[in-house]
Amino acid sequence: MFLKIFTSPLNFNNLDLNTLNFSIINCCILLILVNIVINILFFRKKVYKNQIRLWCNSLFYISILCLFFFKFFINLFFLNKTPVSSFSGYFLKYSYTNSWDFVIGLNSGLLSDSVVLLGLVIGWYCQFLLNNKKLFNSFTDHNVFFIFILCIIFMVYTTNLLIMFISFEFLFFPTIYYIFRHTYSKKSNKALKFLIIWTLLGTFIVLFNLSYIFGCYGTLDFKQLNVFKFTTEESLYIYMGFFLGFAVKIPLTPFQYWLLKIHVEVPTGFSLFLSGFLVKAAIYCLSIVGLLFQTKITRVIVICWIIISLFIATVSLFIQTDIKRLIAWATVQEMTTILLLLFIKGFDDCTSIILFMFFHGLVSVYMFFIIDIIERRFSTRQTSLVVGIASTMPKLKKYIFILIILSSGFPLTVKFWVEWELFSIFLNISPLILFTLIIIYLLSIVAVCKFFFNLLYGFSGQNACIVDLTFGESRLLNSLLFLLFLLFFFLGYLY
Amino acid sequence: MVISLIHMYIIFYTLNLFIFYLIIFLTTPLILLWRTPINVYLIFLKKYNKFYNLILLLLFNLTGLPPTVFFFIKVNLLFDLVYRLNFFNILFLFFVFFSSAIYYLQPLYNKNSDYDLTSYLNKYIFCSKNVAFTNYFFYKTSWNLFNVIYFTIIFLFFSYFSVFFFFDFYCIVKSFS
Numbered sequence: 154m155f156l157k158i159f160t161s162p163l164n165f166n167n168l169d170l171n172t173l174n175f176s177i178i179n180c181c182i183l184l185i186l187v188n189i190v191i192n193i194l195f196f197r198k199k200v201y202k203n204q205i206r207l208w209c210n211s212l213f214y215i216s217i218l219c220l221f222f223f224k225f226f227i228n229l230f231f232l233n234k235t236p237v238s239s240f241s242g243y244f245l246k247y248s249y250t251n252s253w254d255f256v257i258g259l260n261s262g263l264l265s266d267s268v269v270l271l272g273l274v275i276g277w278y279c280q281f282l283l284n285n286k287k288l289f290n291s292f293t294d295h296n297v298f299f300i301f302i303l304c305i306i307f308m309v310y311t312t313n314l315l316i317m318f319i320s321f322e323f324l325f326f327p328t329i330y331y332i333f334r335h336t337y338s339k340k341s342n343k344a345l346k347f348l349i350i351w352t353l354l355g356t357f358i359v360l361f362n363l364s365y366i367f368g369c370y371g372t373l374d375f376k377q378l379n380v381f382k383f384t385t386e387e388s389l390y391i392y393m394g395f396f397l398g399f400a401v402k403i404p405l406t407p408f409q410y411w412l413l414k415i416h417v418e419v420p421t422g423f424s425l426f427l428s429g430f431l432v433k434a435a436i437y438c439l440s441i442v443g444l445l446f447q448t449k450i451t452r453v454i455v456i457c458w459i460i461i462s463l464f465i466a467t468v469s470l471f472i473q474t475d476i477k478r479l480i481a482w483a484t485v486q487e488m489t490t491i492l493l494l495l496f497i498k499g500f501d502d503c504t505s506i507i508l509f510m511f512f513h514g515l516v517s518v519y520m521f522f523i524i525d526i527i528e529r530r531f532s533t534r535q536t537s538l539v540v541g542i543a544s545t546m547p548k549l550k551k552y553i554f555i556l557i558i559l560s561s562g563f564p565l566t567v568k569f570w571v572e573w574e575l576f577s578i579f580l581n582i583s584p585l586i587l588f589t590l591i592i593i594y595l596l597s598i599v600a601v602c603k604f605f606f607n608l609l610y611g612f613s614g615q616n617a618c619i620v621d622l623t624f625g626e627s628r629l630l631n632s633l634l635f636l637l638f639l640l641f642f643f644l645g646y647l648y
Numbered sequence: 649m650v651i652s653l654i655h656m657y658i659i660f661y662t663l664n665l666f667i668f669y670l671i672i673f674l675t676t677p678l679i680l681l682w683r684t685p686i687n688v689y690l691i692f693l694k695k696y697n698k699f700y701n702l703i704l705l706l707l708f709n710l711t712g713l714p715p716t717v718f719f720f721i722k723v724n725l726l727f728d729l730v731y732r733l734n735f736f737n738i739l740f741l742f743f744v745f746f747s748s749a750i751y752y753l754q755p756l757y758n759k760n761s762d763y764d765l766t767s768y769l770n771k772y773i774f775c776s777k778n779v780a781f782t783n784y785f786f787y788k789t790s791w792n793l794f795n796v797i798y799f800t801i802i803f804l805f806f807s808y809f810s811v812f813f814f815f816d817f818y819c820i821v822k823s824f825s
Binding site: 315319322323326342343345346349350353354356357358360361364365367368369 | 713714715723726727728729730731732738741742745746749750753756757
């Protein structure tokens with residue numbers, strides 16, 4: 154498989170996407186395994202200098218990132234862009250057959266690629282911030298990071314529901330590890346308890362669903378399950394079970410308590426991983442399951458649920474006193490927006506979903522990094538105490554202004570186009586829902602602007618000596634802005 | 649197939665408990681086992697026991713979460729069971745599996761505890777402080793006849809008796825019969 158791609162002449166008119174995609178995925182898995190083995194064999198002891206370890210790991214990481222970027226753009230330019238209306242259509246378009254079809258063989262569609270890319274980018278930032286801005290500093294940390302990438306690849310490219318589920322659950326082990334290693338507050342114990350209990354609840358619901366399907370139909374393979382015709386009642390119960398299980402992990406409104414608790418307790422590096430990637434992985438899994446079991450009734454129920462969830466999340470933005478808690482609620486709100494888009498549009502045209510996923514991932518990194526900077530200076534996250542930044546930190550003020558523009562859905566930003574698309578769809582379906590959605594999004598803009606303007610121009614009555622942004626911090630923020638700028642050009646290409 | 653799975657379950661459960669009790673009884677003073685709550689005891693193990701990671705691993709194995717052996721056994725059992733039962737039995741089974749996982753995860757929640765271990769342990773040390781918490785001290789306090797007998801009784805009780813009354817196992821056997 155590897156040799157075929159290198160030996161055969163590259164003809165872009167008749168490009169074998171199947172072989173190309175498979176070679177890249179296999180190549181990446183091989184690279185990760187080789188890297189882990191090298192780390193265990195050579196870099197376990199502290200005899201070696203950190204610089205060698207840094208370069209070796211960075212080389213592997215950059216090569217994996219480049220391969221996936223290449224795969225993403227090849228699929229973007231060369232895939233057949235005719236819309237797909239059904240599950241079988243989707244799988245005819247994206248699925249491949251291979252010798253180890255059982256593990257890897259599902260779609261190489263843009264959504265799957267974008268989930269992997271997002272994991273790679275957000276994981277890097279997470280590692281960077283958790284290790285005190287020293288990349289690949291700890292032996293265990295970077296091994297966990299590469300295992301985490303391996304889990305994402307298996308989760309995304311599998312054809313089996315059980316393997317997808319297990320890989321998704323494996324993503325929580327790095328999570329638990331990061332909490333154990335990097336949290337220092339006494340309350341983190343309680344946060345860990347909430348994380349484990351709530352996510353276990355979701356896990357067991359999904360597991361029971363899977364065992365029911367396997368018991369009845371004897372398979373958990375996507376293609377084989379697609380052949381069976383489920384009754385309306387059966388698909389309703391199965392899908393609602395899956396939805397409940399993943400709603401805990403996304404999380405939707407009645408189940409959001411664990412996310413808020415954890416965001417408050419864990420360090421910022423981990424918060425951005427949680428908000429930027431982990432919740433999106435749950436959305437991806439739910440969307441794949443939705444392809445198999447979704448019916449019209451479930452779609453209506455879920456959309457109603459999402460709109461109520463959106464409303465509660467938006468109202469909750471007004472009453473928060475902790476900055477991180479506020480951002481966590483904003484995450485819940487934006488996740489429900491992605492879900493709403495997914496349920497309305499389906500897999501026919503997932504470009505806006507991909508864009509919004511990337512956008513939210515990068516903006517949440519940006520947002521959490523700014524909060525980290527503020528928390529380090531002020532030693533608190535209370536909204537009433539952290540005020541008057543415009544006068545004390547003029548450099549940071551510019552970045553916060555850009556954040557306001559990005560997060561409020563200003564014209565020419567990705568969020569604006571996504572909201573525009575959402576409103577135009579609902580204009581044809583139901584004007585009443587459209588009206589509700591417009592009010593909800595207006596409220597969210599008011600809440601976000603109120604918070605940020607209070608942060609910038611509020612008056613505390615204290616003359617605190619606060620140091621402005623350092624060069625390293627502004628460089629990191631600039632890198633994020635550059636990525637968001639690239640996303641803007643990407644948006645131009647797609648529309 | 650079903651019988652073999654249950655046999656596997658019993659074998660792994662017994663083996664797991666055997667190693668777990670063996671490590672705990674033979675490497676720590678017995679007096680601490682009687683008096684200390686589990687979170688304080690785990691802090692003690694973390695400080696003074698070399699096998700702390702292994703103990704955590706064995707405890708984690710009992711939860712039946714994905715990478716462990718019990719997960720694969722339980723999943724296979726569920727694959728055979730769930731589609732045969734009615735909705736309320738499935739709910740009951742769900743509650744049983746979920747609660748057992750939470751029960752065994754309890755010792756893992758002792759992160760960042762600032763419990764003053766030395767002042768607590770001083771009450772139970774009947775020797776000079778230079779000797780306390782050395783290898784000699786642990787050896788003398790753990791390798792005595794009473795400890796070994798106590799270990800045997802407790803192990804036998806937990807492995808051979810509890811496996812028959814262990815609630816998810818009991819539930820599974822009942823469902824098959």
